[in-house]
Amino acid sequence: MDGSLSGQAVAGQGGTSAAGPLAAYRARVAAGTLREDPAQEDAARRLQELWQRTRGYVAHRAPAPAAGGGLIGRLFGRRPAAAATTQAPTGLYLVGEVGRGKSMLMDLFFETAEVERKRRIHFHQFMQDCHRSIHQWKQANPGADDPIPPLADTIVETASLLCFDEFQVHDITDAMILGRLFAALFERGVVVVATSNTAPDDLFKGRPGRDAFLPFIALIKARTELLVLDSRQDYRRDRVRGLPTWHQPDDARAERALDAAFRELTGRDHGEPVKLLVLGREVVIPQAVGEVGRAGFDELCGSFLGPADFLAIAARFHTLILDGVPRLGPENFDRARRFVTLIDALYEHRCKLVASAAATPDTLYERGENAHMFQRTASRLMEMQSQDYLALPHITQDA
Incomplete structure (x- = not known):
């Protein structure tokens, strides 16, 4: 395997705070960057x-391969897992409705965790990386x-601690490998x-082949504690609804507005590429943090x-930030046609759009x-700026 699982990773000892996530949470409440919330404090x-x-x-590593295996042998050879010397700590499965602060709380835990190797990644991206690594392994090991x-x-060589955001299973190919991989x-x-927005017992519910998926659910319930975040406030929706979503003309002021929107929705100035x-092929979003993606018009509609x-x-992002929508016409009709298709997809999934553009939608x-x-499309773009649309829940399943 190439080990190229994307996401935020940290090697080497040390979190950012010896006080842990509870102190970090209380500090943000005291500073006014978070609203006091009893459910969040309990979590x-x-x-x-x-x-x-x-x-x-530190999670135990598998023993080294037999001598003479070479680089390929070391990376791809079949190796039995080492016997555990100590019982691994039981993890946590944090479930609640969208916008309740689950990702924010997990990020506080990840940032402060004093674990030698740790990785924080969106679950959808993790599974895509796993499928890619499996494909590479099969190519390098014909007949295996x-x-x-x-x-x-x-x-395990890069993560004793795995933090998954938005744990959800819709794809039968994911369901087929999850049980054995997590075991x-x-x-x-x-x-x-x-x-997750979904309790373990409801994962893959109503899907063909779910009976074969039940052992994985039992495994998750055995190796993680269920933590229900029962906050009444939808903070995500509040943040999106408070943002202007269409900025024209497409100038430096609009670019600063989109930068500010990305920062407000993610807590970061820049994201990482997501594939x-x-x-069977890759679509790259140049910047992403969690369920917020950012790309240029030409990167999506010019491709x-x-x-x-x-x-x-x-389906992947609850909010897309789109830079530089130009004036459209017969001279760039192919791009206009793709833009129409993009807006239709966003609208069907109730995905929120924050954009800079050369003109108003109409x-x-x-x-x-x-x-x-x-x-x-102009009518949909106008509707997508309305408070009623911004209040709609994101539809994550394929349309």
Whole structure:
């Protein structure tokens, strides 16, 4: 395996605070950057307990391969997992409705965790990385039949602690490998913390083949404690609803506004590239943090992307920040057509759009024989700025 699991990773001892996530949470409340919330404080207290149990923890690695295996042997060879010398700490499965602060709390835990190797990654991206690594392993090991142990070995080499954001299972190909993969990770002592909108017992519910998925649910329930975040306030929706979403003209002021929107929604100035696997190929979003993505108009509408790509983007992100929508017309009709398809996908998934543009939606495409085609898109763009639309829940499943 190439070990190229994306996401935020930290090697080497040391979190950012010896006081842990509870003190970090209380400090943000005292500073006014977070609103006091009893449910969030209770969750921070449970995370604090896990923080204490994991201080200095290192998951056991598999033993080295037999001599003579070479680099490929060391990376891809089948290796039995080492016997655990100590019981791994039980992780946490943090479940609650959208916008309740689950990701924020897990991030506080991740940032302060004093674990030698730790990784924080969106679960959807983790699974895509796993499928890619399995494909590479099969190419490097023709005739071999079990990529799961070497994949688990690769993961444990970079993460004793795995923090998953937005844990959800919709894809049958994910469901097919999750049980064995997580059993192998837990055998190696990996500690899992996850946020989800779905309780473990409801994962993959109503899907064909779910009976074969039940052992994985039992495994998650055995190796993580369920923590329900029962906050009444939807902070995510409040943040989006408070933001202006259409900025024109597309100038330096608009760029600063989009920078500020990204910072407000993610808590970071810049994101990391995310690769979405769509029909066997990769679609790259240049910047992403959690469920917020950012890309330029030309990167999405100037590329050879189609409906499946835009639907995958709309399902993956609850908010898309789009830079530089130009005036549209017959001279750039291919890009205009892709933009129409993109907006349709975002609208179907109730994905929120924050954009900079050369003009208002109703004046973006004013001339040419296809201008009438754009009227529905302009109407949708206007509706997507409304408070009623911004209050709608994001639809994460494929349309």
